[in-house]
Amino acid sequence: xxxxxxxxxxxGGRLTSDLVHDLFLKNFRNTHLEPxxxxxxxxxxxxxxxxxxxxYVVNPLFxxxxxxxxxxxxxxxxxxxxxxxxxxxLSAGYIIEExxxxxxLEKIVISMAEAAQSAGxxxxxxxxxxxxxxMADGVYINTAGIGVHESGTPLGPHRxxxxxxxxxxxxxxDHGAAVITSxxxxxxxxxxxxxAAALNHLVDKLQKxxxxxxxxxDATRGGAGGVLAELAEQSxxxxxxxxxxxxxxxxxxxxxxxxxxxxxxxxxxxKMVLFCPADEAEKVLQIxxxxxxxxxxxxxxxxxxxxxxxxxxxxxTLIGGERIIxxxxxxxxxxxC
Amino acid sequence: xxxxxEYRSPELVSGLLQKIEKRATGLVKPITIMEVCGSHTxxxxxxxxxxxxxxxxxxxxxxxxPVCVTSIEDIDQALWLAAQPEIIxxxxxxxxxxxGSHGNSLEKIRAAGAQIKTVHSALDAVALAQAHPExxxxxxxxxxxxxxxxxxxxxxxxxKLEITNFFIFCSHKLMPxxxxxxxxxxxxxxxxFLCPGHVSTIIGAQAYNFIIKTDRxxxxxxxxxxxxxxxxxxxxxxxxxxxxxxxxxxxxGVKEEGNPKARTIMNEVFQPATVNWRGLGEIPExxxxxxxxxxxxxxxxxxSVPEIRSQTNHACRCGEVLRGLIEPxxxxxxxxxxxxxxxxxxxxxxxxxxxxxxxxxxxx
Numbered sequence: 001x002x003x004x005x006x007x008x009x010x011x012g013g014r015l016t017s018d019l020v021h022d023l024f025l026k027n028f029r030n031t032h033l034e035p036x037x038x039x040x041x042x043x044x045x046x047x048x049x050x051x052x053x054x055x056y057v058v059n060p061l062f063x064x065x066x067x068x069x070x071x072x073x074x075x076x077x078x079x080x081x082x083x084x085x086x087x088x089x090l091s092a093g094y095i096i097e098e099x100x101x102x103x104x105l106e107k108i109v110i111s112m113a114e115a116a117q118s119a120g121x122x123x124x125x126x127x128x129x130x131x132x133x134x135m136a137d138g139v140y141i142n143t144a145g146i147g148v149h150e151s152g153t154p155l156g157p158h159r160x161x162x163x164x165x166x167x168x169x170x171x172x173x174d175h176g177a178a179v180i181t182s183x184x185x186x187x188x189x190x191x192x193x194x195x196a197a198a199l200n201h202l203v204d205k206l207q208k209x210x211x212x213x214x215x216x217x218d219a220t221r222g223g224a225g226g227v228l229a230e231l232a233e234q235s236x237x238x239x240x241x242x243x244x245x246x247x248x249x250x251x252x253x254x255x256x257x258x259x260x261x262x263x264x265x266x267x268x269x270x271k272m273v274l275f276c277p278a279d280e281a282e283k284v285l286q287i288x289x290x291x292x293x294x295x296x297x298x299x300x301x302x303x304x305x306x307x308x309x310x311x312x313x314x315x316x317t318l319i320g321g322e323r324i325i326x327x328x329x330x331x332x333x334x335x336x337c
Numbered sequence: 338x339x340x341x342x343e344y345r346s347p348e349l350v351s352g353l354l355q356k357i358e359k360r361a362t363g364l365v366k367p368i369t370i371m372e373v374c375g376s377h378t379x380x381x382x383x384x385x386x387x388x389x390x391x392x393x394x395x396x397x398x399x400x401x402x403p404v405c406v407t408s409i410e411d412i413d414q415a416l417w418l419a420a421q422p423e424i425i426x427x428x429x430x431x432x433x434x435x436x437g438s439h440g441n442s443l444e445k446i447r448a449a450g451a452q453i454k455t456v457h458s459a460l461d462a463v464a465l466a467q468a469h470p471e472x473x474x475x476x477x478x479x480x481x482x483x484x485x486x487x488x489x490x491x492x493x494x495x496x497k498l499e500i501t502n503f504f505i506f507c508s509h510k511l512m513p514x515x516x517x518x519x520x521x522x523x524x525x526x527x528x529x530f531l532c533p534g535h536v537s538t539i540i541g542a543q544a545y546n547f548i549i550k551t552d553r554x555x556x557x558x559x560x561x562x563x564x565x566x567x568x569x570x571x572x573x574x575x576x577x578x579x580x581x582x583x584x585x586x587x588x589x590g591v592k593e594e595g596n597p598k599a600r601t602i603m604n605e606v607f608q609p610a611t612v613n614w615r616g617l618g619e620i621p622e623x624x625x626x627x628x629x630x631x632x633x634x635x636x637x638x639x640x641s642v643p644e645i646r647s648q649t650n651h652a653c654r655c656g657e658v659l660r661g662l663i664e665p666x667x668x669x670x671x672x673x674x675x676x677x678x679x680x681x682x683x684x685x686x687x688x689x690x691x692x693x694x695x696x697x698x699x700x701x
Contacts, residue, residue, distance in 0.1 A: 004449060318562075319347055319386075321388055324699040
C-alpha cells in the first residue's frame with residue numbers, strides 16, 4: 001500500500017526529487033544526467049548542445065495569458081535558454097482523449113506555432129496518440145528541445161560565486177495565480193494573467209552585452225522560493241534575500257492572501273533568477289528594464305560572503321524577522337503546467 | 338494592499354517591539370504565552386516573530402490545529418468509511434495525508450481507488466450528494482467553533498431539501514474545555530493566552546472568563562504581525578498591572594458577544610460530548626455529536642462503523658507538542674523521518690500544524 005505513486009510525486013518538490021534520485025537516476029545513471037539540471041549538456045563534434053524534455057498537463061487547458069500549447073513551447077525553450085544555449089528545434093508529442101473537439105486542438109496547435117515563431121524555434125518532429133474517453137483529460141503535450149551553445153561556458157549552479165547578486169526579471173507568482181483562479185468561480189472580476197513567455201531573447205540580449213552571467217534558473221514549479229532553495233543546495237552556498245525587494249503584483253498578493261498561499265512558492269512561466277557579480281548588477285537591470293519581459297526586474301538578494309555554508313536560503317521578512325526558505329514540501333497544487 | 342499592509346507595517350512592528358522590550362524588562366520572572374490557534378503559529382513562523390522577542394518571553398504553541406487534534410481512532414474510522422465502495426468521502430484537503438494506525442492515509446487509499454473528494458465546505462458536500470443521488474456522501478467534520486456552525490447549517494440544509502444520501506462523520510471539538518485543561522497543567526505554567534481570533538468571532542469574549550479568574554491573561558488576537566505583537570504587549574500590560582478582563586485586540590473581527598446566531602444553529606444540530614483528543618486523551622464535554630433529532634445524518638450510526646484497534650506510534654511526540662510541552666525539534670522524528678512529504682504525526686501534515694510550521698519556517 002505504501003508503494004503507490006501519489007500526486008505529490010509529480011509536484012516538483014521533495015517527493016519528486018526523491019523519485020528522480022531513487023528510481024530514475026539510480027537506473028539511468030550517466031554523466032550527462034547526473035547534474036540533474038533542467039537540460040542535459042551534450043558535446044557533439046566539439047559543439048556544446050543542450051537537450052531537454054517536459055510534459056504539460058495543465059488544467060484548465062486554456063487560461064488567461066496562454067494555453068497548454070503556448071506553455072509547452074515556452075517551458076521547453078526556457079529550459080534550454082537557462083543553460084545559456086540558443087534554442088533551435090522542438091518536438092511535439094500529443095496524447096489526446098477520444099472526443100476532444102478538433103477546433104480546440106487547432107487553437108492549441110496554432111498558439112504553439114505562434115509561440116515557436118516568436119521564440120525563433122522550429123517544431124521539427126512529433127507524435128500523435130489517442131486514448132479512449134476517460135483515459136486522459138483532454139490533451140497532454142510533451143515537447144523536447146535542442147539548443148546550441150554558440151560561445152562561452154554553459155551556465156549552471158556550479159558557477160555561482162560568493163557575493164553574487166540575485167536578480168529576478170519581474171513579478172512572481174503570476175502563472176500559478178492565473179491557473180488556480182481560472183479553475184475557480186468568483187474571480188472573474190479580477191483576472192490574473194499568466195506570465196508565460198519565452199525568455200531566450202532576453203537571455204540573448206544579456207549575452208550580447210557580454211554580461212558575466214553565472215547562473216540562470218526559470219522559477220517554474222516551486223516558485224522563486226523553491227528554485228532558490230534548490231540552487232543553494234546544489235551549489236552549496238548560502239543565499240540571503242529580502243522579502244520587501246521581491247516584486248509581486250497586487251492582484252497576486254490578494255489572491256495569495258485568500259488562498260493562504262505565498263507568492264514566493266507560486267509557479268512562474270516567464271520568470272528567471274539570475275546570478276552575476278555585484279558590479280554587473282546595474283547593467284543587467286538596465287537591459288532587463290528595457291525589455292517587456294523584464295520591466296519590473298529587481299535585485300532580490302545576494303550570495304553570502306561567508307566561507308562556512310549550509311546551502312540554504314535565509315529571507316529577511318517584511319517586519320525584519322528572519323526565516324529560512326526551503327523547497328516546498330507536500331503542498332499540492334497539481335497540474336499547474 | 339489595504340487592510341493588510343497596515344498590519345505588517347515595519348514602523349508599527351518596531352514601535353510595538355520597543356513597548357514589549359520595555360515591559361519585559363520589568364518582569365520579575367520569565368513568562369510563557371500560549372498561542373492557541375494554528376494560524377497564529379504559522380504567522381509567528383512566517384514573519385520570524387519569535388526571534389524578535391526578548392529572551393524572557395517564551396511562546397508555546399497550543400492545540401488549535403483541527404487536523405492535529407483529531408484522534409487516531411477517528412482517522413482509522415474515516416479510512417474505513419472512505420474505503421466502502423458505496424461511499425464518496427468528502428474531506429478538507431488538510432486531512433488527506435494524516436496517517437492512520439497502519440501507515441495508510443486518505444491520500445494513499447485514494448491512489449488505490451477509494452472515492453475521496455476534497456471540498457472547501459460541508460455545503461460543497463451537500464451539493465455532491467445532490468449530484469450523485471446513487472452514492473452516499475460522507476463529510477468528515479473537523480474543526481472548532483469556527484467551522485461547526487457551517488457544518489450545522491449544511492445539515493439543516495440537507496434536512497430541508499430532504500436529502501437522504503448525505504452524512505456527517507463528526508469529529509468537531511470545542512476550544513474552552515481544552516484551554517481549561519492546559520491552564521491547570523502544572524508542568525506548563527501558562528501566564529497568558531493569545532486567544533484564537535476566528536473561534537472568538539463565534540464564542541465571544543466571555544467564554545474565556547475562566548482564564549482571567551486565575552489571574553492569567555487572555556487576549557483575543559488577530560493573525561497579522563502587528564496583531565500578534567499587540568496581543569503580546571497587552572498580555573504584558575495585564576500581567577504587570579493586574580489582570581482585569583478578557584481583552585479583544587482583534588476588534589475588527591470579534592464582538593464582545595460573539596455571534597449568537599451561529600451558536601444557535603450549532604446548538605440546534607450538535608450537543609457537547611466527551612471526546613478523545615490526539616495526545617491529550619478524553620476531555621469531558623470537549624467535542625460535538627449530532628443531536629438525536631439529526632441521527633439520520635450520522636455516518637457512524639448509519640454505516641455501523643466497527644471498533645478499530647488503533648495504534649499510536651510512540652516515537653511520535655505530537656501529544657507533547659500539542660500541549661506546548663516540547664518544541665517540534667525536540668522530537669527525534671522531526672525533520673528526519675517525519676516531514677510534510679511523509680508525515681508520521683498530524684502536526685506535520687496540516688498547514689496549521691506546529692511541526693509543519695517549524696519545518697516550513699525553520700528558526701535560525
